[in-house]
């Protein structure tokens with residue numbers, strides 16, 4: 001059994017993939033070929049936003065989003081410590097200071113009320129109001145909200161806090177492409193949204209890839225410039241410091257083939273998740289994962305990048321994961337160590353206990369196989385191994 005099965009998908013798409021790859025080999029425009037523009041147009045239309053800017057990875061998408069706003073030394077960028085390292089890494093890479101904010105225990109996404117307290121504490125320079133990094137930073141600039149495991153963050157509440165404090169909002173949608181909230185699709189939230197096409201993400205290529213999305217014409221133009229060494233009117237006119245952040249034409253060609261069946265895969269993911277959720281609902285041994293369907297206007301549909309369960313405690317998690325391992329079922333822990341406790345961020349001076357919800361969830365969470373091609377039989381096996 002696979003944790004994320006990419007082979008079945010490849011089998012289904014093999015001819016389309018081969019045809020798309022052959023086309024690129026025939027025209028030979030390996031860099032910024034027509035497939036890149038076609039992919040940008042298709043994904044912007046799907047998301048329902050004016051601009052999509054393809055780039056080399058989800059990490060580069062986040063980096064470019066911050067660079068486009070001029071984030072640099074002295075700036076504070078608020079984000080969650082319960083995420084993949086790239087979310088906070090790009091902040092540090094630009095010489096800005098990550099200011100961590102704890103998560104909501106139900107959704108594992110950044111807690112908007114805690115964000116409000118964190119910005120206030122930062123402004124006052126008062127760590128008694130909210131834990132703060134022990135390095136100096138001048139201006140509160142931005143918040144990066146993460147749609148963890150595919151579930152969109154609470155952008156209405158985050159937007160209100162951001163507006164109050166004059167922050168711009170970045171949506172880290174690396175795990176949520178295809179998700180919806182209140183009738184809007186993932187990558188349409190915030191001032192700029194960033195997704196990843198890493199193979200295991202909901203829409204993945206066969207290497208690294210990413211994309212920025214924005215409704216803002218000027219921001220889109222800046223992102224396009226940053227992607228190619230800060231280019232101006234032409235290749236040898238450089239108007240700002242940028243990066244080599246282009247998406248390969250071959251990866252765009254692969255994504256175009258995969259995107260054809262992506263909506264179908266999204267509905268399969270819902271069915272798989274629903275089957276799991278029904279099976280686990282009756283169990284008191286495990287806590288049910290984040291809600292993916294809230295009724296009414298705020299209806300939220302996860303992209304189910306991961307299906308994550310919470311155990312009662314660390315020992316029970318070890319026991320449950322052990323049972324699955326014995327049954328030949330792969331599992332993973334996202335994430336075993338919150339970022340404020342990682343060596344890479346020790347310079348910020350955070351301590352254990354600063355973000356109790358993230359620390360508690362990190363000790364109890366684990367993920368089970370989740371992909372559009374998971375069969376009912378395999379799901380029954382997984383459930384039996386866990387609950388049996």
Ligand SMILES: *Cc1c(COP(=O)(O)O)cnc(C)c1O
Pocket residue numbers: 057058059060083084086087146172174175195196197198208209210
């Ligand atoms: C995967 C991921 C990234 C980074 O994407 P890459 O394409 O691997 O660079 C950033 N943030 C989150 C939340 C991710 O899951």
